[in-house]
Amino acid sequence: MTQIHTSSPPQAEPRPIVSLDHVTKRFPGVVANERVSFDLWPGEVHVLLGENGAGKSTLVGMLSGLQLPDEGGVLIDGREVRIASPARALELGIGTVFQHSMLVPSLSVVDNMALGGKWWSRPDRDGVARRMAAVCADIGVTIDPHAKVGSLSLGEQQQVEIVRALMRGSRVLILDEATAMLTPKGAEDLGALMGRLTKLGIAVVFITHKLNEALAFGHRITVLRLGRKVGEIAPERLAALGPAAATAEIVRLMFGAGVATDETAPAPRRGRRAGAPLLEIEALAVDDPSVPVAGINLSVSPGEIVGLAGIDGNGQKQFAEALAGQRRLAAGHIRLGGEAIERLDVGGRRQRGLRYVTDDRLGEGTVGSFPISLNLLLKQVGEAPFWRHGLEQSDAIATHARRLVSEFDVRTPGIETAIGKLSGGNIQKALLARELSGAARAVIFAKPTYGLDVQNIRATRQRIREAAEQGLAVILISTDLEEVLELSDRVAVMSRGHIVGVVDNDADARSRVGELMSGVTA
Ligand SMILES: Nc1ncnc2c1ncn2[C@@H]1O[C@H](COP(=O)(O)OP(=O)(O)OP(=O)(O)O)[C@@H](O)[C@H]1O
Numbered sequence: 453m454t455q456i457h458t459s460s461p462p463q464a465e466p467r468p469i470v471s472l473d474h475v476t477k478r479f480p481g482v483v484a485n486e487r488v489s490f491d492l493w494p495g496e497v498h499v500l501l502g503e504n505g506a507g508k509s510t511l512v513g514m515l516s517g518l519q520l521p522d523e524g525g526v527l528i529d530g531r532e533v534r535i536a537s538p539a540r541a542l543e544l545g546i547g548t549v550f551q552h553s554m555l556v557p558s559l560s561v562v563d564n565m566a567l568g569g570k571w572w573s574r575p576d577r578d579g580v581a582r583r584m585a586a587v588c589a590d591i592g593v594t595i596d597p598h599a600k601v602g603s604l605s606l607g608e609q610q611q612v613e614i615v616r617a618l619m620r621g622s623r624v625l626i627l628d629e630a631t632a633m634l635t636p637k638g639a640e641d642l643g644a645l646m647g648r649l650t651k652l653g654i655a656v657v658f659i660t661h662k663l664n665e666a667l668a669f670g671h672r673i674t675v676l677r678l679g680r681k682v683g684e685i686a687p688e689r690l691a692a693l694g695p696a697a698a699t700a701e702i703v704r705l706m707f708g709a710g711v712a713t714d715e716t717a718p719a720p721r722r723g724r725r726a727g728a729p730l731l732e733i734e735a736l737a738v739d740d741p742s743v744p745v746a747g748i749n750l751s752v753s754p755g756e757i758v759g760l761a762g763i764d765g766n767g768q769k770q771f772a773e774a775l776a777g778q779r780r781l782a783a784g785h786i787r788l789g790g791e792a793i794e795r796l797d798v799g800g801r802r803q804r805g806l807r808y809v810t811d812d813r814l815g816e817g818t819v820g821s822f823p824i825s826l827n828l829l830l831k832q833v834g835e836a837p838f839w840r841h842g843l844e845q846s847d848a849i850a851t852h853a854r855r856l857v858s859e860f861d862v863r864t865p866g867i868e869t870a871i872g873k874l875s876g877g878n879i880q881k882a883l884l885a886r887e888l889s890g891a892a893r894a895v896i897f898a899k900p901t902y903g904l905d906v907q908n909i910r911a912t913r914q915r916i917r918e919a920a921e922q923g924l925a926v927i928l929i930s931t932d933l934e935e936v937l938e939l940s941d942r943v944a945v946m947s948r949g950h951i952v953g954v955v956d957n958d959a960d961a962r963s964r965v966g967e968l969m970s971g972v973t974a
Pocket residue numbers: 479480482483484502503504505506507508509510511764903
């Protein structure tokens with residue numbers, strides 16, 4: 453064992469390698485971490501769990517040098533440190549491996565290892581390869597130093613990153629959703645590798661959304677929720693609980709009632725349904741290299757809100773875009789009011805009353821440099837009464853815009869203001885105005901409150917409720933379980949491109965949805 457610097461000598465008082473001491477980190481409109489304390493011990497895999505937005509990446513960002521805390525301290529071996537950059541983190545022995553590889557695919561493994569060396573010195577490829585071979589032997593992985601990184605699997609690329617971090621002296625490794633893009637076998641290999649690293653005294657922070665991985669690979673588990681630490685299960689307790697009881701406890705911590713979010717929120721809707729389905733989706737499939745979507749069956753009645761819960765990136769966006777006509781269907785049928793609409797384009801579906809409120813408000817939802825008035829008609833350009841014989845009817849466009857701006861309370865200096873100048877909340881109001889006006893019959897909301905402040909969140913949720921009350925069939929895609937449970941009549945859970953379950957939003961819904969989301973039940 454030559455390369456790896458192991459933990460403190462056994463006779464020393466045991467203490468964490470790294471501690472976060474009551475750290476608080478705020479971003480505009482959100483407290484991402486609130487007085488969170490976190491200890492990482494040598495030789496352990498410490499799993500960080502929590503829903504999208506719970507604050508996991510922010511917390512580890514304070515260790516990897518991406519964020520500085522607003523309050524609270526960071527300690528290494530008991531000494532307070534300031535980690536102001538990733539380079540500083542590496543100097544302090546903290547290496548980070550992200551979900552997406554940070555390596556240069558066109559270079560060989562050794563050349564990637566040599567990157568970041570002194571630019572004037574020629575890379576000592578043999579020396580690097582020798583040191584690499586020693587670390588690989590220590591941790592039990594085999595990597596061809598001369599292979600081009602682009603030809604390696606994602607799992608192998610992560611091994612390269614881990615080896616690189618160890619060669620630079622890391623004794624703490626942060627794996628931020630490192631298994632998210634891996635095959636089950638790749639994830640298993642990474643889990644086994646984590647186990648070997650911990651035997652060498654390395655400490656690993658492992659962020660995952662999958663409970664089975666947390667239990668299989670983790671020694672200690674911390675759960676975050678809405679920026680707060682809501683529980684920590686120490687190794688002895690984790691072992692004593694066993695998988696079933698530990699799962700129940702984690703699901704309760706992650707999803708259970710008990711964290712006050714918005715006491716003034718209206719009582720949740722529960723299982724209202726009216727009449728025959730209006731929007732019917734049958735065996736829908738979308739080809740997508742990252743998340744193929746297949747076998748989606750879902751129907752929504754007029755006045756019903758079906759929530760689509762799930763961890764971000766499980767095919768929700770592909771599904772929504774295919775439904776709205778922005779992506780080709782590989783298979784399946786979509787009917788609106790009994791009429792097959794899968795062959796219609798975006799405009800055709802919109803005319804029939806199918807609407808889509810995208811989560812990409814400034815990218816695909818609006819044209820930032822265009823005035824609000826035109827953005828409100830972006831999907832009707834050329835149509836009467838706003839255009840006649842190819843000519844813009846400015847009076848009709850202005851009247852329409854003024855009416856929607858007032859009805860949807862868009863705060864703007866005027867209807868000619870470029871929409872990109874408005875706040876996120878007001879852009880969202882304009883999008884809602886465009887999609888919910890006219891002869892809307894069914895609407896898909898994609899993460900409708902993402903990034904909004906509390907007031908705008910409330911206003912948007914109220915619009916969604918009103919849309920259902922007016923008889924629209926609503927699909928609400930959200931990674932915020934509280935939102936889904938507050939608004940939906942039924943909840944479908946999406947995972948790896950499939951709907952893995954649909955439950956009525958009754959008293960048991962929270963735990964059942966939580967289990968489906970974390971892959972405990974399928
Ligand atoms: N740079 C930033 N600017 C503004 N807000 C941010 C920034 N980074 C994070 N946030 C917000 O802080 C909160 C916590 O985000 P964070 O990314 O830490 O959560 P997470 O648990 O890692 O989520 P996920 O599982 O989706 O990665 C969220 O509300 C997020 O929108």
